[in-house]
Amino acid sequence: MPRDGSVPGCAPLGNSAQRVGKKWMDGARRLRVHHVLCLPLYRGNGYSDAFCENMEQTTRWLREYPDEPVLAVCEPDMVCAGCPNLTAWNGCRSSGRSVDEKDRNLARLFGICPGQKYTWQELLDLAGKNLTAAEFEASCRNCEWYGKGLCSYEKWKDSAQI
Numbered sequence: 096m097p098r099d100g101s102v103p104g105c106a107p108l109g110n111s112a113q114r115v116g117k118k119w120m121d122g123a124r125r126l127r128v129h130h131v132l133c134l135p136l137y138r139g140n141g142y143s144d145a146f147c148e149n150m151e152q153t154t155r156w157l158r159e160y161p162d163e164p165v166l167a168v169c170e171p172d173m174v175c176a177g178c179p180n181l182t183a184w185n186g187c188r189s190s191g192r193s194v195d196e197k198d199r200n201l202a203r204l205f206g207i208c209p210g211q212k213y214t215w216q217e218l219l220d221l222a223g224k225n226l227t228a229a230e231f232e233a234s235c236r237n238c239e240w241y242g243k244g245l246c247s248y249e250k251w252k253d254s255a256q257i
């Protein structure tokens with residue numbers, strides 16, 4: 096894995112200062128890759144009231160604007176912005192760096208390049224084309240919501256209407 100966390104086959108991301116100087120600060124909404132799985136499966140369960148409120152706003156926005164470009168990332172995004180596990184240094188108190196790794200593995204599988212813009216529909220299409228039940232399980236099996244039976248490959252296919 097490249098040291099800056101880039102995904103093989105995609106342009107290098109550079110360090111955070113270089114990203115700030117490029118397209119990363121242009122105001123585009125950011126979406127971390129594994130949230131392409133989580134968002135269609137959201138049914139009101141979350142880490143806090145603020146988290147749930149933000150999830151509802153995010154899912155509503157994506158449904159209303161499926162053709163609006165969002166920036167694919169492997170780091171905290173518009174969903175994490177409402178999460179009590181987001182640390183002051185932009186990390187995840189709950190999953191540490193393993194969540195970034197989950198994003199990169201799925202980005203590689205889906206053919207999504209972090210730092211590139213995609214519409215919500217394009218992200219769903221790429222995931223739908225490349226995700227398998229085994230890959231879903233490999234990616235999600237350690238997640239609390241998977242353990243509670245709220246998420247599965249079949250439910251995702253239904254919810255994402257792929």
Ligand code: SF4
Nearest residue numbers: 132133235238241246
């Ligand atoms: S199991 Fe966890 S990571 Fe997987 S889709 Fe559900 S909430 Fe997201």
